[in-house]
Amino acid sequence: MPSVVPGSVIVPNWHRCAESKEFFSKILHKRKRRKFGLLEAPVLPPHMNVDIVRYKIFISGKSGVGKTALAARLAGHDIPTMHYETTGIETTVVFWPVRLRESGRVLFFRFQLWDCGENALRRFDHMLPSCKEQVDAILFLFSFTDHASFEDLSNQMARITEPTDRIVKLVVGTKFDLFIHTDVTESEVNRFQEVWGVPVFCMGGDVAGGLGEVAPLLNSLAENLWHQDCTAAGSVPPPTQTEPGDATTEIMV
Amino acid sequence: MLQAETIQILCLTATSGVPLFSRGSSKQLPFSVIGSLNGVHMFGAGQNTTLSSCETDRGGRVMWRVFQESLMLIAVSGNSATSELQLRRLLENTWNCMVLVLGLEELGNLRNVERLKRELRACFRLIDRLLGQDDHEGMMGELTQCADCLLTPQPTLLQEALDAFTQAASSEFGCLLVRGRVAAATEKWWRLAPQEVVLLSALVRSLSGMSSCDYPIYLPHGSPTVAHRLLRFQLLPGVDVCVLCGPSPSLHQVESELVGCFWSPLTETLRRCLEQGERCLPPTVNLHRSTLALLLINRETRRSVSVCAPPRASPSPPDTAVPLLSASKCWELLRLFYVFAVTRYFSMEESSSTPALVDPPLQEDFSQGFSHSPVHCYLVTDECKCYGLQTPQHQLYLLMDLTVPTFALRSIATQTLSTVTMAMGF
Numbered sequence: 001m002p003s004v005v006p007g008s009v010i011v012p013n014w015h016r017c018a019e020s021k022e023f024f025s026k027i028l029h030k031r032k033r034r035k036f037g038l039l040e041a042p043v044l045p046p047h048m049n050v051d052i053v054r055y056k057i058f059i060s061g062k063s064g065v066g067k068t069a070l071a072a073r074l075a076g077h078d079i080p081t082m083h084y085e086t087t088g089i090e091t092t093v094v095f096w097p098v099r100l101r102e103s104g105r106v107l108f109f110r111f112q113l114w115d116c117g118e119n120a121l122r123r124f125d126h127m128l129p130s131c132k133e134q135v136d137a138i139l140f141l142f143s144f145t146d147h148a149s150f151e152d153l154s155n156q157m158a159r160i161t162e163p164t165d166r167i168v169k170l171v172v173g174t175k176f177d178l179f180i181h182t183d184v185t186e187s188e189v190n191r192f193q194e195v196w197g198v199p200v201f202c203m204g205g206d207v208a209g210g211l212g213e214v215a216p217l218l219n220s221l222a223e224n225l226w227h228q229d230c231t232a233a234g235s236v237p238p239p240t241q242t243e244p245g246d247a248t249t250e251i252m253v
Numbered sequence: 254m255l256q257a258e259t260i261q262i263l264c265l266t267a268t269s270g271v272p273l274f275s276r277g278s279s280k281q282l283p284f285s286v287i288g289s290l291n292g293v294h295m296f297g298a299g300q301n302t303t304l305s306s307c308e309t310d311r312g313g314r315v316m317w318r319v320f321q322e323s324l325m326l327i328a329v330s331g332n333s334a335t336s337e338l339q340l341r342r343l344l345e346n347t348w349n350c351m352v353l354v355l356g357l358e359e360l361g362n363l364r365n366v367e368r369l370k371r372e373l374r375a376c377f378r379l380i381d382r383l384l385g386q387d388d389h390e391g392m393m394g395e396l397t398q399c400a401d402c403l404l405t406p407q408p409t410l411l412q413e414a415l416d417a418f419t420q421a422a423s424s425e426f427g428c429l430l431v432r433g434r435v436a437a438a439t440e441k442w443w444r445l446a447p448q449e450v451v452l453l454s455a456l457v458r459s460l461s462g463m464s465s466c467d468y469p470i471y472l473p474h475g476s477p478t479v480a481h482r483l484l485r486f487q488l489l490p491g492v493d494v495c496v497l498c499g500p501s502p503s504l505h506q507v508e509s510e511l512v513g514c515f516w517s518p519l520t521e522t523l524r525r526c527l528e529q530g531e532r533c534l535p536p537t538v539n540l541h542r543s544t545l546a547l548l549l550i551n552r553e554t555r556r557s558v559s560v561c562a563p564p565r566a567s568p569s570p571p572d573t574a575v576p577l578l579s580a581s582k583c584w585e586l587l588r589l590f591y592v593f594a595v596t597r598y599f600s601m602e603e604s605s606s607t608p609a610l611v612d613p614p615l616q617e618d619f620s621q622g623f624s625h626s627p628v629h630c631y632l633v634t635d636e637c638k639c640y641g642l643q644t645p646q647h648q649l650y651l652l653m654d655l656t657v658p659t660f661a662l663r664s665i666a667t668q669t670l671s672t673v674t675m676a677m678g679f
């Protein structure tokens with residue numbers, strides 16, 4: 001399924017709007033991200049009339065590419081500086097509020113990120129099926145410092161998905177901050193996006209930027225997942241035109 | 254050889270001495286030193302002696318240990334204050350971590366050393382945590398090999414929920430951890446080897462940020478060649494429930510169908526357990542107000558509770574001669590006193606199930622010269638007063654502040670033991 005034009009389904013950059021404050025405050029605690037156990041969710045007063053929608057996201061990519069680091073980044077946890085192999089499946093829950101463009105309705109997305117160490121995936125047969133069970137989206141990772149990982153993207157996508165799967169697919173390039181060692185050029189990335197019709201996000205560096213740094217990826221996930229569900233339910237909203245000049249490429253550092 | 258604070262672990266193939274990994278200090282030992290450490294052990298073996306440990310004249314300590322006749326672990330400490338017991342535990346725990354992650358077969362497969370080297374990297378996270386001091390705070394299990402427990406005011410409620418949840422997940426092995434301490438466990442979980450219970454708690458602690466996990470693990474004693482799945486769910490930040498499963502059910506299934514349904518009704522109870530904080534005893538159990546810390550071990554069940562209760566920096570007159578000890582200092586002193594008492598006077602609970610692990614006793618000649626075994630001991634230092642007490646079922650290690658008269662220690666310790674054991678049935 002072709003990906004949605006960014007900003008056509010949800011309000012883009014909503015986290016910067018003043019009116020989103022009361023919603024984002026539910027996922028923050030002392031200027032950091034609030035931690036939620038499985039029995040918890042953001043506490044929303046009934047008058048806000050906000051629904052929580054749940055999705056399962058699988059993070060795929062070879063060992064050391066930065067899957068565990070990405071999950072930590074998106075959840076606002078401390079990013080591991082060392083590479084310790086993940087020896088099984090680890091999931092991380094991320095809540096993210098979004099305002100729908102058409103109806104003005106606010107939704108809380110609950111993304112559960114599934115991160116499985118590549119070596120564990122190879123050693124134990126049950127891991128991949130488990131990660132793919134009822135999965136809604138897959139993030140395919142490559143590293144800007146490893147050209148082979150970029151070349152392998154198409155294989156990777158073919159290996160774990162079928163063309164008929166109803167799964168949102170996004171590509172994330174990690175270690176974009178290590179631009180000095182960059183192995184993958186911008187034009188290569190642009191070409192990939194054109195050929196595959198899959199948006200590519202660039203990640204890396206300190207999380208000092210707070211929400212702004214993760215917003216484009218989380219918003220895109222929300223937007224594509226919501227669109228996918230609406231399509232399935234047969235209620236595709238007419239595609240709204242975004243402001244001209246909105247690039248499909250979203251580069252953030 | 255090494256900086257004073259650091260401990261390094263080396264792993265080599267036992268027969269040919271090929272280095273497989275080294276963890277611990279940021280500065281690796283030079284290859285020549287590693288070679289000599291291996292060489293001197295081999296030399297001993299050639300003379301039909303087993304070199305197990307030594308102290309260097311510059312205050313270092315080295316301990317060797319061969320596992321499964323295939324791999325040798327060497328612990329090197331730059332500090333002679335690191336006791337033999339600590340190093341021995343470190344080697345055992347490291348080995349158990351390696352088995353936990355990779356299984357015995359993989360570890361015994363020395364035909365492809367390069368491959369084994371690669372595979373061993375998967376153990377580094379756990380091994381580094383064993384070596385790191387930060388998350389040990391208040392965790393005694395890695396030293397005592399008894400599970401760190403938390404005694405809650407409503408144990409039956411949690412026990413019933415856990416039993417039901419575990420059964421629903423088609424398992425018999427279930428455990429509820431609060432801040433890394435066992436608050437409830439199924440009967441079968443308690444039948445795991447004590448080292449396994451301790452190690453699984455450490456594994457769960459190392460995963461603290463995650464919402465849920467599905468980890469393939471081998472049980473070093475119970476199932477070293479067949480992997481099980483450890484499913485772990487973070488109910489609240491600081492409260493984890495885990496079950497050991499076979500191939501099914503899937504993580505997704507247990508999480509979406511069982512976790513909320515069994516545990517949501519108990520959310521408030523779990524929150525109250527969290528509020529107990531570092532104190533592993535319910536608020537209803539009153540300790541003597543001069544208590545700095547205590548460790549109580551149940552020798553039969555191989556469980557322990559530990560409490561750290563250093564005096565708060567209160568607005569009381571600052572002229573008291575007693576310096577305030579920080580919590581981490583208290584834990585450290587408690588650990589030192591445990592090592593002191595257990596290596597000199599008391600007996601240590603060793604599991605007899607693992608003949609391969611029987612080592613020369615650490616007891617000094619002192620206790621071996623006597624036909625009786627001591628049941629009380631005390632120690633007065635310039636930081637605190639310590640009292641140890643041993644009964645057939647329990648061991649109590651108590652740290653009191655200096656204001657307590659030494660002659661009162663014995664009665665306070667006896668009183669504390671009965672208060673805690675009676676109130677909690679521990």
Ligand SMILES: Nc1nc2c(ncn2[C@@H]2O[C@H](COP(=O)(O)OP(=O)(O)OP(=O)(O)O)[C@@H](O)[C@H]2O)c(=O)[nH]1
Pocket residue numbers: 061062063064065066067068069070079080081082083084085086087116117118119174175176177178203204205
């Ligand atoms: N500079 C920089 N380093 C990164 C970035 N992402 C990951 N890393 C580093 O890359 C190393 C590997 O990252 P992990 O996230 O642990 O790798 P992984 O994909 O989970 O690997 P496996 O669990 O073995 O499959 C770590 O040392 C990270 O700190 C990034 O965006 N920038």
Ligand SMILES: [Mg+2]
Pocket residue numbers: 067068069084085086115116117
């Ligand atoms: Mg990982």
